[in-house]
Amino acid sequence: MSQFNVSEKGFYGKFGGAFIPEMLYPNVEELRTQYLSIIAEPSFQEEYMYLLEQYVGRPTPLYYAKRLSEKYNTKVYLKREDLCHTGAHKVNNTIGQIILAKRLGKTRIIAETGAGQHGVATATVCALMGLQCIVYMGEVDIERQAPNVARMKMLGAEVRPATSGSKTLKDATNEAIRDWINNPTDTFYIIGSVVGPHPYPDMVAKFQSIISKEIKSQLLTHEGTEYPDYVIACVGGGSNAAGAFYEFLDDEQVGLIAVEAAGHGVDSGESAATSVLGKIGIIHGSRTLLMQTEDGQITEPYSISAGLDYPGVGPLHAHLCDTGRAEFISITDEDAMNSGLEISKMEGIIPAIETAHAFAVLDKKQFKPTDIVVINLSGRGDKDLNTYINYFGF
Amino acid sequence: MNRINQKLQENKKLLSIYFTAGYPNLNDTIPTIEALEKSGVDMIEIGLPFSDPLADGPTIQESSTQAIENGMTTKLLFEQLKEVRNSVQIPLIIMGYFNPMMQFGVENFCQKCQEVGIDGLIIPDLPLEEYLSEYQAIFEKYNLKNVFLITPQTSNERIMEIDAVSDSFIYMVSTAAVTGGQAGFGTEQTAYFERIASLNLKNPQIIGFGISDKETFTQATLHQKGAIIGSAFIKYITQNSIAKIGEFVEKIRA
Structure with missing residues (x-):
């Protein structure tokens, strides 16, 4: 069980x-x-x-990101959910x-x-x-x-x-x-x-689990193993992370890293880092970690990325956080935006700002040269062009 | 005997009024309760405001938002209610969503309810199964009646289950809608009212959602024990003032 x-x-x-x-x-x-x-x-x-095959365009590639791998001195693979029809998982x-x-x-x-x-x-x-x-x-x-x-x-x-x-x-x-x-x-x-x-x-986790099923078989082809050392995914409600983690939940040798939006900083009052700022409560019919006032009123989170500013997190993720099965890391707007720009310039892929949060972990956490790190590239950045333009002043 | 059960034994159709604590003004809670009792209302539901009231329409949500902005909290509500039993005898029920109660601590919440003289609770998002497995013993310890909802879509089997667990009244949601929805009842509703009446449940039923005036009150109480007015009352005190509560109740009772 x-x-x-x-x-x-x-x-x-x-x-x-x-x-x-x-x-x-x-x-x-x-x-x-x-x-x-x-x-x-x-x-x-x-x-x-x-x-999924004929309409969405699955399986999506598991792409070895050579330049990123060199820069961070580890083996970085990108699960290309951004190539799905409609631009995300x-x-x-x-x-x-x-x-x-x-x-x-x-x-x-x-x-x-x-x-x-x-x-x-x-x-x-x-x-x-x-x-x-x-x-x-x-x-x-x-x-x-x-x-x-x-x-x-x-x-x-x-x-x-x-x-x-x-x-x-x-x-x-x-x-x-x-x-x-x-x-x-x-x-x-x-x-x-x-x-x-x-x-x-x-x-929803079951429907998204196709992501980790494909990672397993694709990694076997690329690396001769089904098991990466780490899977990294951003978490708002947590559907892309749930899909990317699903097949590895019980395989403790696979490190799971969930990346939340810190907004202007976890302690700034403008954040969406539910695992840090949330307490157990009920939102939308689920008992989970939830950002709320002392009195139990649900508060409004903040992130530059509209896909991550949900005041709760899925109950699976609350459990992964509570048990320590997944490591939760929060990334600020600034670090995410810079990462988004870096991935664009180094790999020719403009990621969604949600996804850019996941990439920022490469800079925060030290991986071994032999580590296989799979980042779930959950969405493309077309929808975020205006935010990128305003932020960087292109 | 619990004040709710006592009231249910009276040989009359019961009028219950819902209002949001701390609305329109923070300190209106007690004057509203006193005015409602004085005007001849039978039961009062005190709304504990919540930021995200899923089962409520815009009127009650807006009153809740305003009450929270006014500074209403669970702790403050209990302070306001501290001496309410010195002035009123009417059954008092707190209606609220589960999250604020959880944050206050469910046992602590129930204990406070008993201390200030609350008789029952209506918690739309605390499902039957969860109540039975986790909270029934606590509610009973503090002599609080938990009131369950049924809707036109609730199966007979589940109604029987709810009837068996209930020990006051069953809150009959009149129609598939959030609060404050509609004007008047059609044949579909009256058929539903008759159907439930014919089940001969051990608990009397009180109908809520969509009751706004004398006509809908009369329709709703044709087969059932009573009816609850919420959104229409909130609208009335928004447009008039709590000083005119007597006139509102008179029109329903006329």
């Missing part, structure tokens, strides 16, 4: 569960009782794998969930989005399947991420502004949950990360 997989009741150690209002119970229960058997159906797997999950939604007979899809990547990935698969799509997005994020709003609209989705609270990702998630309460029978909620009530964290 794995120590790190979800328990039958939906817990990872003391984290997880389904702390949901009764109004959501029938929907979540339907999903909980059916997701494993539906995913296990051969016809599901066939459709899922076909779309997010689509691995939306493909899986949309097939599931169809098989449950749902006709209306809702999603939340922060920076817009998950919204675009959801709008994309809804277009592919011909299903109605409504994406909730904080009013503040709609202004900050205009190109992704336009993409979602082009793909046929309706983008609804979340105007409550801080008008960002957590509020968009609240609004999506409320929509689900208001539409209990025909609607499927595609959550974008390993957060929310059980079974979402496990389901």
Whole structure:
């Protein structure tokens, strides 16, 4: 029995569960009782794998980054999720969930989005399947991420502004949950990360686990072993990290490094480093580490990267942090931005700013020359060009 | 006997009012409770404000945000309620989300509730299973009735389970919606009200969500023991003032 997989009741150690209002119970229960058997159906797997190969463009390469390896005197491999259709790993999950939604007979899809990547990935698969799509997005994020709003609209989705609270990702998630309460029978909620009530964290992790499955087989070809010494991934809610860690969770010889956004610095008051600043609490139906006031009000995190400023972290990651199975490192805006620029210049790859946080670890932690270090290159930086331009003044 | 159970034995349809503690002004909590009792309301739900109230619509969320900005906290609420039992006899229930209670410490929270004279709790995001395995003993130790919700989508099997565990009333959510949603009940709702009534549950039911005036109150209490007004009351005190609470209640009861 794995120590790190979800328990039958939906817990990872003391984290997880389904702390949901009764109004959501029938929907979540339907999903909980059916997701494993539906995913296990051969016809599901066939459709899922076909779309991942022919539509998303998998397997994505595991690229040996020669110049980075030389500079940091270790063996750096990049898992190229940035080459997925729509530009990030997010689509691995939306493909899986949309097939599931169809098989449950749902006709209306809702999603939340922060920076817009998950919204675009959801709008994309809804277009592919011909299903109605409504994406909730904080009013503040709609202004900050205009190109992704336009993409979602082009793909046929309706983008609804979340105007409550801080008008960002957590509020968009609240609004999506409320929509689900208001539409209990025909609607499927595609959550974008390993957060929310059980079974979402496990389901999303399973759909993203294709990343670590491929790393294993590709590394065997490159290095003659399935096991890297380290896997590094950035963590907001934690879906790309969950996918990159998944196959290695029980293999203790593989070091797992989760990289959080320190924003202006962990102690600056403007940060999203949940593992350091969070306390156990409940957000969006899950018991996990959560940034909150002493009184239990959820606080608004900060990061230059819109994909990392979630006040919680998936319950799997809370458990990995709590048990010490993964090392949590936080990286400031400044270090992430400089890393993003360095990777662009040294490897010809402009990473998403979220991903740039993971690269910054190369500068913070000493690796051995023989170490095999896999960095999950979760997304490309096209969506962040404006932020890069403003930051560096290109 | 717990004040809620005593009230439920009265031969009348019960009117319960929800309001957000510390709203519109920080120190309105006690005057609001006193005015509600004086105006003939049967039960009061005191809303413990939370930043992210998933089951609530914009009216209650905005009142919660305002209350938090006013400085309302769990600790302060208990201070405000310290002497409430010197002035009112009405059953008092705290309705709130689980995270602030967890941060206060669940046992500590329950103990404080008993000290100030709270009779029950409604916690929408504390599911039945978690309550039974972790918290039932604590709630009972401090003589707090935990009130569960059911909705039109709740299966009969689960309703029976909830009925078996409950020992006061069942909170019937009128419709598939967050609070403050709709105007008037249609045939779908009345059929649901009748269906639940016909189950002959051991706990009486009180309907909430979508009750805003005399008409919806009357419809909701045709088959059930009582009804709860929340968002409509919050809107009323926002537009008028807590000094005019009596007029609001009179119109419902007229």
